[in-house]
Amino acid sequence: xxxxxxxxxxxxxxxxxxxxxxxxxxxxxxxxxxxxxxxxxxxxxxxxxxxxxxxxxxxxxxxxxxxxxxxxxxxxxxxxxxxxxxxxxxxxxxxxxxxxxxxxxxxxxxxxxxxxxxxxxxxxxxxxxxxxxxxxxxxxxxxxxxxxxxxxxxxxxxxxxxxxxxxxxxxxxxxxxxxxxxxxxxxxxxxxxxxxxxxxxxxxxxxxxxxxxxxxxxxxxxxxxxxxxxxxxxxxxxxxxxxxxxxxxxxxxxxxxxxxxxxxxxxxxxxxxxxxxxxxxxxxxxxxxxxxxxxxxxxxxxxxxxxxxxxxxxxxxxxxxxxxxxxxxxxxxxxxxxxxxxxxxxxxxxxxxxxxxxxxxxxxxxxxxxxxxxxxxxxxxxxxxxxxxxxxxxxxxxxxxxxxxxxxxxxxxxxxxxxxxxxxx
Amino acid sequence: xxxxxxxxxxxxxxxxxxxxxxxxxxxxxxxxxxxxxxxxxxxxxxxxxxxxxxxxxxxxxxxxxxxxxxxxxxxxxxxxxxxxxxxxxxxxxxxxxxxxxxxxxxxxxxxxxxxxxxxxxxxxxxxxxxxxxxxxxxxxxxxxxxxxxxxxxxxxxxxxxxxxxxxxxxxxxxxxxxxxxxxxxxxxxxxxxxxxxxxxxxxxxxxxxxxxxxxxxxxxxxxxxxxxxxxxxxxxxxxxxxxxxxxxxxxxxxxxxxxxxxxxxxxxxxxxxxxxxxxxxxxxxxxxxxxxxxxxxxxxxxxxxxxxxxxxxxx
Amino acid sequence: xxxxxxxxxxxxxxxxxxxxxxxxxxxxxxxxxxxxxxxxxxxxxxxxxxxxxxxxxxxxxxxxxxxxxxxxxxxxxxxxxxxxxxxxxxxxxxxxxxxxxxxxxxxxxxxxxxxxxxxxxxxxxxxxxxxxxxxxxxxxxxxxxxxxxxxxxxxxxxxxxxxxxxxxxxxxxxxxxxxxxxxxxxxxxxxxxxxxxxxxxxxxxxxxxxxxxxxxxxxxxxxxxxxxxxxxxxxxxxxxxxxxxxxxxxxx
Numbered sequence: 004x005x006x007x008x009x010x011x012x013x014x015x016x017x018x019x020x021x022x023x024x025x026x027x028x029x030x031x032x033x034x035x036x037x038x039x040x041x042x043x044x045x046x047x048x049x050x051x052x053x054x055x056x057x058x059x060x061x062x063x064x065x066x067x068x069x070x071x072x073x074x075x076x077x078x079x080x081x082x083x084x085x086x087x088x089x090x091x092x093x094x095x096x097x098x099x100x101x102x103x104x105x106x107x108x109x110x111x112x113x114x115x116x117x118x119x120x121x122x123x124x125x126x127x128x129x130x131x132x133x134x135x136x137x138x139x140x141x142x143x144x145x146x147x148x149x150x151x152x153x154x155x156x157x158x159x160x161x162x163x164x165x166x167x168x169x170x171x172x173x174x175x176x177x178x179x180x181x182x183x184x185x186x187x188x189x190x191x192x193x194x195x196x197x198x199x200x201x202x203x204x205x206x207x208x209x210x211x212x213x214x215x216x217x218x219x220x221x222x223x224x225x226x227x228x229x230x231x232x233x234x235x236x237x238x239x240x241x242x243x244x245x246x247x248x249x250x251x252x253x254x255x256x257x258x259x260x261x262x263x264x265x266x267x268x269x270x271x272x273x274x275x276x277x278x279x280x281x282x283x284x285x286x287x288x289x290x291x292x293x294x295x296x297x298x299x300x301x302x303x304x305x306x307x308x309x310x311x312x313x314x315x316x317x318x319x320x321x322x323x324x325x326x327x328x329x330x331x332x333x334x335x336x337x338x339x340x341x342x343x344x345x346x347x348x349x350x351x352x353x354x355x356x357x358x359x360x361x362x363x364x365x366x367x368x369x370x371x372x373x374x375x376x377x378x379x380x381x382x383x384x385x386x387x388x389x390x391x392x393x394x395x396x397x398x399x400x401x402x403x404x405x406x407x408x409x410x411x412x413x414x415x416x417x418x419x420x421x422x423x424x425x426x427x428x
Numbered sequence: 429x430x431x432x433x434x435x436x437x438x439x440x441x442x443x444x445x446x447x448x449x450x451x452x453x454x455x456x457x458x459x460x461x462x463x464x465x466x467x468x469x470x471x472x473x474x475x476x477x478x479x480x481x482x483x484x485x486x487x488x489x490x491x492x493x494x495x496x497x498x499x500x501x502x503x504x505x506x507x508x509x510x511x512x513x514x515x516x517x518x519x520x521x522x523x524x525x526x527x528x529x530x531x532x533x534x535x536x537x538x539x540x541x542x543x544x545x546x547x548x549x550x551x552x553x554x555x556x557x558x559x560x561x562x563x564x565x566x567x568x569x570x571x572x573x574x575x576x577x578x579x580x581x582x583x584x585x586x587x588x589x590x591x592x593x594x595x596x597x598x599x600x601x602x603x604x605x606x607x608x609x610x611x612x613x614x615x616x617x618x619x620x621x622x623x624x625x626x627x628x629x630x631x632x633x634x635x636x637x638x639x640x641x642x643x644x645x646x647x648x649x650x651x652x653x654x655x656x657x658x659x660x661x662x663x664x665x666x667x668x669x670x671x672x673x674x675x676x677x678x679x680x681x682x683x684x685x686x687x688x689x690x691x692x693x694x695x696x697x698x699x700x701x702x703x704x705x706x707x708x709x710x711x712x713x714x715x716x717x718x719x720x721x722x723x724x725x726x727x728x729x730x731x732x733x734x735x736x737x738x739x740x741x742x743x
Numbered sequence: 744x745x746x747x748x749x750x751x752x753x754x755x756x757x758x759x760x761x762x763x764x765x766x767x768x769x770x771x772x773x774x775x776x777x778x779x780x781x782x783x784x785x786x787x788x789x790x791x792x793x794x795x796x797x798x799x800x801x802x803x804x805x806x807x808x809x810x811x812x813x814x815x816x817x818x819x820x821x822x823x824x825x826x827x828x829x830x831x832x833x834x835x836x837x838x839x840x841x842x843x844x845x846x847x848x849x850x851x852x853x854x855x856x857x858x859x860x861x862x863x864x865x866x867x868x869x870x871x872x873x874x875x876x877x878x879x880x881x882x883x884x885x886x887x888x889x890x891x892x893x894x895x896x897x898x899x900x901x902x903x904x905x906x907x908x909x910x911x912x913x914x915x916x917x918x919x920x921x922x923x924x925x926x927x928x929x930x931x932x933x934x935x936x937x938x939x940x941x942x943x944x945x946x947x948x949x950x951x952x953x954x955x956x957x958x959x960x961x962x963x964x965x966x967x968x969x970x971x972x973x974x975x976x977x978x979x980x981x982x983x984x985x986x987x988x989x990x991x992x993x994x995x
Contacts, residue, residue, distance in 0.1 A: 062673040063632075064650030069965045070560070073637040073647060133632020133647065133674030136486065140612040140631055147490050147613040147629075155611040155635045217731050218605065218641025297576055371564065371596060371643045372575035375971070529934075536925070544959040559963040571990065586958045650966055689932040700953070701928035701945060710934070712828060714924025722925060742926070743916060 017178050018415055025181075025413055026404035033403065036253070044396040051389010054382050055130060063133055065382040071375035072366040074131070076383040079358035080390070081127035083238065084120045085209045086231060086357065088165065090239015091117035092202035093269050094262075099195045105259040109247060111409060114173040115401045116243060117202070121166045123394035128158075130386055154212045161205045168198045173405075180408050183418035206231050219365045220295025221302075230280040231357065236273035237323075238353035240266040241346035246398075248343070256406045267342055270349060271330030278327055281320070281356075297372075298364040306368065311376050316360045322352035481505055490613070491522075491626040491665065502628075503665060510670050514656040522665040523687040525620035531681050532621070532708040534718045534738040535595055539702035542567060542586035542593035549697030550597075553682060554668040555660055557652035562679040563597045563694060564643070575727075595702075597694070598623065598644035598679035599727065599735030606636035606645060606678075615676075621708070621736055622681050624666035630675040637676060641728050642735075648673045681705075708736065809835035809903070809943040813930075817938050818904055820922075823911050827922045830937040833930055834904040835944065843890030855887055884909055884948075903943070910942045917942075 033041070058065045068075045094113035098106040129135055140146040141159060150156040172194050179186040210228035217223050224230075244266050251258040288299040300306050305313050329335045329345035336342055368374045379387075407413035484505060489498060503520045510518045547563045554562065566578035570590050578594065587593065604623050607615050614629040615636060637645045651673045663669040664684035671677050682692035686705075690696075695703040706713035715738075718724065722740040729735070817831035844853070857880045886894035893901040893909050901908055911918020920926030921942070928940045942948075964970045 062648070062650040064673075064965075064967045066649075067968065068649070069968065070637070070643070070646050073634045128633070131633065133634070133676075134630065134672075137612075137629070137631045140490075140614070140629055147493075149608075149611050149613045152608050153611040153635070155609065155633060159611065212635075213638075215609075216605070216639050218639065218728070294574065294576060365638070368576055369643050370641045371566065371580075372578055373580050373643070541953065541956075542958055543956055544961065548959050557966070559966045561962055564962060581961045583958060583961060585955045587955060653966055686933065689934050691929070691931070691933055695929075698928070699945070701926065701940075704924065704929075706933045713933075714929060714937070717923045718925045721923070740925075742920075 017182060021416060022178060022181055025415075029404040029407055029413065030400045037403070041396065041399065044392045044399065047392030048389050048396065051386050051392060054385040055389065058130070058382060058386060059135070065380075067377055067380040067383065069375060069377070071369045071373055072363060072377035074362055074366070075377055076359065076379035076387055077127045077131040079362045080387055081124050081131070082209060082213075082231075082362060083354050083358045084124040084127065084394075085162070085206055086235030086353070087239045087242055088117045088120035088124060089202045089206040089232070089235045090243070091120075091169070092199050093236055093240055093266065094243070095195060095199055095202070097265060099192065100199070103265070105261045106265060108409070109258055109262050111173055111176060111405055112247060112250065112402065113243060114169050115398055115405065116239075116246065118166060118169045118173065118401065119394040119398040121162055121169070121205075122397055123390050125162055125166070126390045126393060127387070130390065154208065154215045157208045158205075158212055161201065161208045165198070165201050165205050168194060168201055172198060177405055177408055180411075181413070181418075182415050203232065206235050213361075213365065216365070218370045219298070220293070221298030222361075222365045223295075224284070226280055226284060230277065230284070233273050233276040233280055234353045234357050237270050237277055237326075237349050240270040240273070241326075241349040241353075244270070244346045245343065245350075248339075250402065250406070254406050254410075256410055263342075267330060267336055267345075270346070271327065271336065274323060274327040274330055274349060277353075278320075278323060297368050301367050301374070302360060302364040306374060309367070309374050309376050311378055312360060312363060315355050319352040319355035319360055322348040323356065326352065481508065485509075485628070488628050490629050492613075492616070499665075506665070506669055510659075514654070514659055514670065516656055516659045516661060518659065518661040518663050518669070520663045520665060520669050521684070523683070525618050525622075526687060527619070528707075528709055530621040530708045530736070531600065531686060532706065532715045532719075532736045532738070533600075533681070534704040534715050534724065534740055536702040536704070536742060537592055537594060537739050538742040539700045540565070540593040540595055540698075541700055541702075542582065542591075543699065545697045545699055546595065546694035546703065549693040550679070550682075552658060553660055553685070553693035554679075555652075555654055555663070555670055557648060557654055557671075559653055560646045560648075560677075562644070562646065563595055565593050565595045567591050568594050594739070596642060596644075596727065597737070598681075599642050599733070599737035600679075600681060602734035602736055603732060605639040605641065605731075605733060609635045609639035611635065618666070620687070622683060623678070624680050624683070625675070625677055626666070627669070627671050627675045627677065632674040632676065634676060641731050641733060645676050645678045647676050808945060808947050809838075809941065811930075811940055811944045812836045820939075821905060821908055823908065823918050823922050828924075828937065830922070830939055832904060832907065832939060832941050833944070835941060837903075841891075843892075845890060853887070855882060904941060906941055906943045906948065910948075 054065075066075060066077075091113040094106055094110045097103040098110040129138065132138065141148055141156075143150070148156055148159075150160065172191055175191050175194075176186045207228045210231040213219075213222040214224060214227040244263055247258045247263060247266075250256050285299070285303070288296040292300065297306060301309065302312050302316050304310075326345040326348040329341050336345070363377055367376060484501075488502060491499075494502065499522055503522060506520045507518055510516055510520075542565055544563075544565055547561050547565060550556070550562050551558065551560070556562065564580060566575065566580055567582040567586075567588065568575075568578045568591065570592065575594075582588070582591075600617075600621055600623055602617075602621065604615075604617060607617060607623060610630075611633060612629060612631055614631070615623060615625045617623050632647070634645075634647055637643075637647060648671055652671055654670060659670070660668060662684055664680075664687070667680050667683035682690075682694075686692055692705055695705045704714050704718055706715035708715060708719075710716065718740055719738060722743070724738040724740045726735045726738055811833045812835060813833060815834045817833050820827075820830045820832050882894075883896075884893055886892045886900050889900055893903060893906060895901060895909060896912055907918065907921060911921070917926050921939070924937070927942070928945065930938045930940060932938075946953075
């Protein structure tokens with residue numbers, strides 16, 4: 004492709020206003036199905052917004068959280084989404100480090116997914132705050148930021164940093180493509196390398212956020228960070244496989260099958276590792292059950308007749324097991340239908356396993372042995388759906404604007420509409 | 429004891445940090461606009477608060493960074509707010525820590541009989557929301573110190589045969605995990621060893637609640653359920669002043685009382701004399717006698733939190 | 744032995760002043776100052792009438808303790824031990840109905856023989872000193888000669904506000920703990936001069952053990968949420984005991 008692009012075009016400055024306008028125009032242009040989807044998301048956001056308004060005016064009393072289980076559905080979703088965001092690295096590493104050109108064509112979609120996932124993750128923390136009006140207390144200088152002592156402060160730094168990094172990289176790449184030129188590797192490569200390490204760090208820090216609490220033995224494990232990363236590399240690629248197939252179906256963005264295959268293998272290997280980690284955890288917890296194993300007991304077997312999470316976690320493990328089988332057996336994995344089933348099972352399984360199945364047992368029984376069960380109520384589910392709506396809308400709009408640029412259909416004025424870059428790259 | 433003491437605040441000689449100055453200027457500018465807006469709309473607006481107070485609330489600084497004047501203003505505003513909200517005249521002070529004092533608590537578990545008198549004295553003294561209790565008395569059974577086997581909800585006649593009672597509250601750890609956890613430094617250890625919360629700085633993330641191994645932190649899920657007729661008007665900024673919703677609170681060894689030499693409400697209420705409170709730095713104090721002459725234990729000592737809250741038995 | 748013990752407690756509960764020298768109570772310094780009449784032995788639990796029946800106490804539990812008089816000037820304590828720190832004792836309100844003895848005994852002759860007490864003395868219901876092998880009688884502690892005040896075993900007279908001297912004659916460990924701060928209740932301030940309650944402010948001297956009482960309300964449910972089932976006490980919800988059986992019971 005680069006030989007097709009004259010050198011002076013690379014140097015052409017970006018018509019920024021025009022770029023935004025063109026992007027916006029793309030977002031507002033679509034068929035009925037597109038608009039139905041956007042309307043659905045907007046409706047979700049509206050409903051979520053209403054329930055969030057109720058929560059803001061009455062306090063978190065509208066949720067089912069208690070002093071015993073002080074984090075719930077919001078933080079569970081947050082944990083899951085940080086993993087999804089981190090998984091974008093599974094496209095970035097092969098694309099930029101191993102120079103897999105096929106993957107390079109979709110790496111932007113991975114970044115887009117990471118951006119929406121990080122935004123969702125941040126939103127889930129914000130809706131979990133009792134006093135979102137005081138969020139400026141986090142700003143260094145005018146506020147007071149307990150860095151580097153507090154792991155939550157670290158999380159704020161890494162999540163926002165990751166968001167910024169991804170925005171910068173994808174903006175640079177997309178704006179180059181918009182001008183019809185190839186992004187300069189020497190400009191963006193440093194950012195990419197930082198972003199790769201950063202991606203691992205966001206999930207590590209999120210794991211540390213939990214494992215730092217030595218009062219809660221269910222979380223206080225060194226294996227937590229590796230386990231988080233492993234399960235993130237299941238759910239992230241699974242979501243990408245599903246997302247890329249949808250994009251391929253509804254647009255003319257050519258997604259090479261090799262990319263899907265690559266993601267499927269990443270997912271499979273990560274699933275195997277995840278199950279191994281879970282098994283290691285189970286062995287350690289249950290061989291000689293300590294008092295700290297009560298939470299694990301509650302999760303997997305129930306405690307004193309309290310077993311709300313038991314069916315969930317076993318179905319999650321079953322789903323992950325089936326997905327692992329499908330992924331591991333080559334003929335099965337190559338069947339698109341089965342692969343998609345495996346992806347759906349993986350996403351749901353990981354969502355349960357590292358969401359509610361991980362956050363809640365840390366609080367049950369409480370640190371002083373009180374058993375108090377938790378299940379999200381309508382308010383929490385609705386607010387969460389609203390946030391998922393926001394994330395999906397961001398992804399939809401960004402992808403909607405990026406795809407024509409990536410496909411060479413949308414170019415800056417004066418730049419010849421290129422061939423499908425994806426095909427030539 | 430704590431390197432984050434708030435004593436420089438009162439020291440007029442201490443140079444403010446450059447960032448401090450910049451921040452203060454920023455806030456002042458905002459404050460000026462706020463006051464200007466407040467002056468035009470001094471009639472109650474915004475949920476029973478005047479616009480000026482609402483702005484001042486919003487931009488209220490961290491307690492440790494306020495100078496004496498700001499503290500005075502803030503305390504007056506707190507009293508105004510309580511008057512508006514509950515129709516009660518409260519007296520809010522910010523008595524500083526007494527030098528040379530570190531508070532400690534010891535509980536005689538062979539004396540505690542599980543009446544929960546302390547629990548309710550605490551609720552009333554500290555203006556707690558009536559769905560919150562700082563003190564948790566757990567009914568344990570003989571032969572076990574396993575908290576998971578304790579009954580938190582026992583009722584009826586106590587003591588029950590075969591049981592003993594273990595009261596728990598904030599242990600005022602000397603190495604508090606909650607303080608480390610707070611992303612905005614809204615909670616810290618005072619010089620007298622008491623871990624306090626600035627209720628006007630807390631953002632309500634509840635990470636400290638996840639970090640606390642003793643379930644000693646409590647969140648205001650909604651507006652506190654506080655009957656105006658039962659408000660204790662003797663309050664402290666870091667202690668028992670009425671709390672807003674959405675912030676974390678905890679036992680503070682009754683700062684409003686203990687910093688004036690009085691006993692905490694739980695000690696006063698205990699009918700059996702099981703509770704021994706005092707200054708750990710005073711070799712002649714009762715608590716030192718107990719610690720030096722009795723076999724004592726602390727809960728979850730293996731976590732290295734160094735609680736300043738001990739348990740002992742009669743010999 | 745235990746059976747006999749319970750029998751005695753019932754016997755005593757009926758208001759008998761212990762005089763029967765034939766009764767041999769448990770040896771080995773059973774400390775009754777913290778003894779719970781209902782909870783210690785199976786026999787006691789099986790016989791709930793025992794604690795409930797003593798001559799009707801005038802006040803609710805725990806016993807007819809002396810009411811501290813916080814208005815009065817605290818009195819400096821007599822040193823029980825050579826190294827005892829200084830402390831002040833809160834005096835008690837005076838019992839103007841029964842004391843001084845001369846109020847009534849200027850007309851009625853007093854009978855110092857150990858016997859079953861009748862009106863108006865029967866409400867003392869002495870349940871103290873089972874381990875005293877029948878040696879306890881009113882004048883073990885009270886001064887027959889004077890105004891009904893206290894008297895040590897060595898014959899020294901004491902005011903009611905010095906009861907701690909009397910108590911610590913036998914309860915040496917408690918006395919020491921009280922003097923140094925590990926027993927008893929400090930009043931007022933945690934710093935400066937130590938002001939403490941006298942023994943009789945918490946322990947009814949004629950029946951020093953504490954009686955069971957109803958506990959105040961337990962943890963409340965977070966506002967807006969239903970109280971979960973397991974917060975209801977076990978006997979009311981009729982479920983199985985969630986607690987593991989103690990090892991000594993499992994072994995059987």
